[in-house]
Amino acid sequence: MNTATISADAVNRSNGFRWGQLVLGIVAMAMIANLQYGWTLFVDPIAAKHGWSRAAIQVAFTIFVLTETWLVPIEGWFVDKFGPRPVVLVGGILCGLGWFINSFADSLPTLYFAAVISGIGAGAVYGTCVGNALKWFPDRRGLAAGLTAAGFGAGSAVTIIPISAMIKSQGYEAAFLYFGLGQGIIVVLVSLFLARAPEHKKAEQVANVQQTRREYKPSEVLRQPVFWIMYMMFVMVAAGGLMATAQLGSIARDFKVFDIDVSMMGLTLPALTFALAIDRVLNGLTRPFFGWVSDQIGREPTMFIAFAIEAVGILALFHYGHNPYAFVILTGIVFFAWGEIYSLFPSTCADTFGSKYASANAGLLYTAKGTASLLVPLSAVLASASGGWYSVFVLASVLNGAAALMAWFVLKPMRAKHMSKPE
Numbered sequence: 001m002n003t004a005t006i007s008a009d010a011v012n013r014s015n016g017f018r019w020g021q022l023v024l025g026i027v028a029m030a031m032i033a034n035l036q037y038g039w040t041l042f043v044d045p046i047a048a049k050h051g052w053s054r055a056a057i058q059v060a061f062t063i064f065v066l067t068e069t070w071l072v073p074i075e076g077w078f079v080d081k082f083g084p085r086p087v088v089l090v091g092g093i094l095c096g097l098g099w100f101i102n103s104f105a106d107s108l109p110t111l112y113f114a115a116v117i118s119g120i121g122a123g124a125v126y127g128t129c130v131g132n133a134l135k136w137f138p139d140r141r142g143l144a145a146g147l148t149a150a151g152f153g154a155g156s157a158v159t160i161i162p163i164s165a166m167i168k169s170q171g172y173e174a175a176f177l178y179f180g181l182g183q184g185i186i187v188v189l190v191s192l193f194l195a196r197a198p199e200h201k202k203a204e205q206v207a208n209v210q211q212t213r214r215e216y217k218p219s220e221v222l223r224q225p226v227f228w229i230m231y232m233m234f235v236m237v238a239a240g241g242l243m244a245t246a247q248l249g250s251i252a253r254d255f256k257v258f259d260i261d262v263s264m265m266g267l268t269l270p271a272l273t274f275a276l277a278i279d280r281v282l283n284g285l286t287r288p289f290f291g292w293v294s295d296q297i298g299r300e301p302t303m304f305i306a307f308a309i310e311a312v313g314i315l316a317l318f319h320y321g322h323n324p325y326a327f328v329i330l331t332g333i334v335f336f337a338w339g340e341i342y343s344l345f346p347s348t349c350a351d352t353f354g355s356k357y358a359s360a361n362a363g364l365l366y367t368a369k370g371t372a373s374l375l376v377p378l379s380a381v382l383a384s385a386s387g388g389w390y391s392v393f394v395l396a397s398v399l400n401g402a403a404a405l406m407a408w409f410v411l412k413p414m415r416a417k418h419m420s421k422p423e
Contacts, residue, residue: 021197022148027151028125028129028186029155030158031092032152034155034156034159035068036122037280041160043058045171045172050106061115064122067116067120068370069367073366076128076131076362077218077363080357080359084129084131087127088190088194092191096121096184098117098119099176100177128194130145130148130362134355134359140292141291141346142291142299146287152342153283155284197355208295209299210419211351214421216352217357218361230411232406233406234369237400237403240399240400243396248331250380255322257321257322262328271324271327278335279335282336285336287342288343291340291347294343294348299415303348303403304405304408307403307404308404309333311404313337315394318390318394345362352418
């Protein structure tokens with residue numbers, strides 16, 4: 001079947017079909033979420049069995065994040081050229097294979113090799129599903145990207161308890177093996193039903209937000225100054241949020257709220273546990289919420305609001321977080337105003353550079369997550385050098401505040417000028 005026939009078939013498909021494609025992408029994202037969010041459950045059991053230091057084990061996580069993010073542009077290129085099905089199929093196999101290797105890894109190099117395999121697989125699934133959502137929903141890119149990213153952000157919530165229970169009852173090796181194979185098989189099955197999105201007419205105004213009438217190739221995107229402004233903002237917000245949240249356990253101990261019970265919403269949990277539980281929920285909800293808002297009022301105004309809330313929330317957490325109730329509430333605000341970057345930036349990228357190469361172009365921008373992760377360890381160094389968390393919170397707040405101002409005063413006029421270029 002030639003490309004023209006595929007495109008014609010796709011155009012005639014019902015609105016329900018594209019929502020079905022979105023649901024499939026969300027399911028696949030939920031299946032790979034544990035590769036990142038469930039990793040923390042395995043660190044101590046691995047250390048206890050092999051006697052490796054936690055720092056040495058966490059190198060595997062760093063390798064995973066870097067391969068998961070920085071290879072997405074390449075995987076996105078394959079999606080744009082061959083469609084989503086083969087890329088997600090291979091990604092699912094690699095995700096299952098990575099955890100399978102983890103189940104019998106008896107040396108650190110083997111653990112690191114498994115992290116590479118898992119990272120490539122997770123990046124292939126992540127980049128494909130987000131890119132496919134952007135292509136199927138040019139009229140609701142923010143919402144579609146947000147719902148898809150929410151699958152990754154909150155996907156581990158359902159399986160965290162079963163994985164933890166299996167680790168305790170059968171050992172971490174069994175959890176790696178059975179959940180790795182199970183998650184990988186589901187992703188492979190999902191891939192069989194994924195379809196390439198149709199090419200929408202360039203002149204068609206299908207959204208409330210302004211969209212380019214030209215399709216930019218990745219090589220062209222890298223030559224656009226507006227892309228690098230978006231990249232800089234992505235790094236600033238991602239690093240700023242991670243600096244405040246990645247060290248949450250240490251901050252809770254220093255604030256002396258770590259194990260103080262908090263009773264809210266009919267639940268009573270230690271403050272840190274409560275905060276982490278809220279993270280799982282709000283980290284998922286924020287992505288479609290702010291994505292939907294951006295579809296209504298525009299990308300840059302939404303960025304300004306979200307990033308400004310994050311800047312204020314981080315400072316408030318430092319000043320008032322010594323109260324366990326305030327710690328839980330303000331942590332929720334910080335998480336809610338941070339996770340939306342994974343819906344706002346991909347949708348802004350597709351609006352700016354077009355749908356045809358959306359997977360590869362969004363992948364280029366997604367590498368900012370990997371860049372930001374390299375800056376996060378500096379927060380612990382900064383806290384140690386300054387004798388407390390004040391400088392870390394101030395820096396994180398400043399980064400978010402600067403990104404909010406850049407969204408309104410730099411990105412907005414630059415994008416407007418970019419959009420006005422003749423086709």
